[in-house]
Amino acid sequence: MTTIALKLFRTSKKAGSASLRAGAWLLGGLIVCSLFARLFLPDPNTQNLSNGNLPPFSGGHLFGTDLLGRDVLIWCARGITTSLSIGLAVVLISALVGVLIGAFAGYTGGWADSVLMRLVDLQLAVPPLLIFLAASMVIDRSIGAVIILLASVSWVPYARLVRARVLVERESGYVAAARLAGTRRLGILFGHLVPACATPIIVYASLHIGFVILSESALSFLGLGLEPPTVSLGYLISQGRDQLTSAWWIATFPGVIIVLLVVATNLIGDGLRDRFRLDSGEMS
Amino acid sequence: MNAEALRVENLTVTTAAGIEIVSGVDLTVREGELLGLLGETGAGKTMTARAILGLQPRGLRATGRVRFGDGEWISLAQPELLAKYLGRTAGLMLQNPMGAFDPIKRIGPQLIESVVHNGLMTKAEALARAAKLCRHLGLGDAESIFRLYPHQLSGGMSQRVALALTLMPAPKVLVVDEPTSALDANLRVEALKLVQSVARDDGTAIVLISHDLGLVSRFCDAIAVLYAGHLVEYGPTSELLHVAAHPYTATLISCSLRLDGPRRTALPTVGGEPPLPGHWPSGCYFHPRCPEARDRCSLERPTFVAGAERGVACHFARQEVRS
Amino acid sequence: MVRRYLLSRLLQGVIVLFGAVAISFVLTNVIGKPADVLGGPYLTEEQRAALNAELGYDRPLLPRFLDYLQGVATGNFGTSYRTDDSALALVLNALPNTLVLVLLALVVAVLIAISLATFSARHREHRLDRLLRRTIGVLQGMPEFWLALMLILIFSVQLALFPSFGFYSPSSLVLPAAALALPLVPTLFRIFRGQLLDVLSGDFVEAMRARGLSERLIVYRHALPNTTGPSATFIALQLGHLIGGSLIIETIFSWPGIGNLTISSVQARDFAVVQAVIIVVAAFYVLLNLAADLIVMASDPRVRVGVS
Secondary structure, eight states: OHHHHHHHHTOOOTTHHHHHHHHHHHHHHHHHHHHHHHHHSSHHHHHOOTHHHHHHTTTTTTOOOOOTBHHHHHHHHHHHHHHHHHHHHHHHHHHHHHHHHHHHHHHOOHHHHHHHHHHHHHHSOHHHHHHHHHHHHTSOOOOOHHHHHHHHHHHHHHHHHOOOOOOOOTTTTTHHHHTTTOHHHHIIIIIIIHTTTTHHHHHHHHHHHHEEEEEEEHHTTTTOOOOTTTHHHHHHHHHHTTTTTTTTHHHHHHHHHHHHHHHHHHHHHHHHHHHOOHHHHOOO | OOEEEEEEEEEEEOOOTEEEEEEEEEEEEEOOOOEOOOOOOOHHHHHHHHHHHHOOOOOOEEEEEETTTOOOEEETTTTHTTTTTTTEEEEESSGGGGSSOOTTHHHHHHHHHHHHHHHHSSHHHHHHHHHHHHTOOOOOHHHHTTSGGEEEEESHHHHHHHHHHHHTTTOOOEEEEEEOTTSSSHHHHHHHHHHHHHHHHOOOEEEEESSSSHHHHHOOEEEEEEEEEEEEEEEEEEHHHHHOOOOOHHHHHHEEEOTTSOOTTTOOOOOOOOOOTTTTSSTTTGGGGOOOOOHHHSSSOOOOEESSEEEEETTSSSSOOOO | OOHHHHHHHHHHHHHHHHHHHHHHIIIIIIIIIIHHHOOOOTTOOHHHHHHHHHTTTTTTTHHHHHHHHHHHHOOOOBOTTTTTBBBBHHEEEEEHHHHHHHHHHHHHHHHHHHHHHHHHTTTTSSSHHHHHHTTHHHHHHHHHHHHHHHHHIIIISSSSOOOOSSSSSGGGHHHHHHHHHGGHHHHHHHHHHHHHHHHHHHHHHHHHTTTOHHHHHHIIIHHHHTHHHHHHHEEEEEEHHHHHHHHHHHHHHTTTHHHHHHHHHHHHHHHHHHHHHHHHHHHHHHHHHHHHHHHHHHHHHHHHHHOO
């Protein structure tokens, strides 16, 4: 009793709002730059071999150009929305699949639950990148394939999150009341149990986007993800890798952009987590 | 009369937001005496006890001053000065006896750790004292107790070992947070009997924090009643129980079950809820719940009138207190 | 009780391994048709069928899977079509190099994270603590491969302190290990800090303060050891992540581990080797988690000794 009273005095009212604000500004700024580049600046795929490997601040190229004369700044700016939209798509798909499977497993229990938990183990045991690599041998490279590939290993944490919540919530009073009132199983599941998980799912999803962005850039860096004409930051870093000693800017700038993007989405995620006072252990 | 062992003056605890949760509390405990600090949950009794030792949670600020024995006055605003007295002159026993132990270390090293660390004894002296304390507290074979891990102790044993742990440096002042309600009633009484014997035998001054009037009146020589962070009444147990000067104390007394009272009558309760910190009522903090409140009570806060033996903060005290 | 728990964990491990075998089989036999991939688009139908028959892919799926399962159980993971070596031998040869790299990175990351977390927990809400918590997230946003390139750029190209590739001296471990370890620090830092704060807000720490023990003694002798158990489980979980990261890092630094082997096998469509990598990595992870379970038990007398 007393310790509860003591803790009351420690929490501040607007937990996480500083992170939220910083993250939102950063992300908003990046999106605006990217949209500006998409609408008003020339296609970065345009090659100009006579302008290859120009250093920053030369010939009207703020971030310089790569070996094929492509403008690094425009490429970076456009890459922001590519990364973000892949991140969003993967998060949406895997959240949807994960919630459905997790809710089903948690509510019915029994074999479905056991199968899910073993899948969780499996997902932790085999690094996602290894699956991506193996899958890239047999799947063709398109935005759709990359998204499905990333989503196919990303849904498991959502399912685990929902399952854990459902297991707790289904024993609570209001679920029993709904059951007594004659609400059917599906009605209870989607009318009561899934909404109860909404907050942790949103928080996890906001932290997950950064991870997806990093994964996509890794795949593209290895030449197993996106390739031109799709504008991917990871692809540009892979181009810069070969020129590292002679043209450092090609690999450096797209990496900085990725860091900014991930930091921005993570800030929003951290802010949301603090705002809703979720235990960080639940999120890891 | 015994010498003074602990004196607290004008203890005030403030949150970072500037809300006073304990206001201007004065306490005196003599050697070998047990003082019961009585109050409802949230009345600030735990905070009072922690702040006396400089152990209030981070972010809370304490002011006022404290004196152990005839030593010098220590400002409560400087916990680092108070820290020098912890584990030497003053000790604290927590609600939950199991909470006193590091769960992954054996009992023996934990018993001697603080006195050796504080330079009070050598390791051999400490071991000898620990063994003596264990025997004294009826724990049987000390050597085998030393080898146990905390989780291997039974409820009664952990209570005794926790007491031994606190008594290792032979403190002059001991603050005891009410033995946890997780312990069964017999164990609680058993634990308090041990504490009482410590006061009687070693002349230790003890502050017992509790919300249980029955327990306090059975073991304590004097009682201090806290309401909403304010001391409302103070006096020797027998006098206070005989005639309560403050209506709040009177209500508490009438609430506690009496075995000799008439049966089948409804037990009176204190109506209403205690106020929350920061939402203090005007005037006397107790007036919204006071059965005897008059106009003046909601307008003017009563000052604490302290006599030699008794003190009360009420405009219409039932017992005259002369200062 | 303890034995039963360990047995059930072992059983779970076997199921995970079975899952890994199934995944690698499904990826290469159901989703992808090896003959299509190996032969390319220019084969006629007959040639394709002949190639399928030669590789044994014309049989129904189930018997093929059972054969594969039997092979895995007896240590026969097939052969690499590039070198005709046993796939398992190739992977096991490369594994120690990866382990050296990954374990070094893990140790470095854990040491950095624990020191930072201890500092942060001891000085919580101090200015430096806030600064640390705000800035450490930047490390988490760094792709390992980019960090690796930047490290090469700074320490190898500019300062010429460490070699940027190869396997010749201990100093060639520095950059790849750093590139793997640094992005892991923020995650570990948060977990360690949270656990430390959890322990520090506990009753026994307050009791120790009341007994006059110094903050330093409380943190190092009591609070940190109390976080060992939960941390061990979490650290074991990070290893999967690290091995994933080493897949890329190894190709950048030409480190002869399973990462390099995997990428070159993937690029050459050497199915048997990729399958073997998946299974070996999963097996390693299972073993590691069992080890973590044992550490948890050894570090907590409540589990180790039981109630007398």
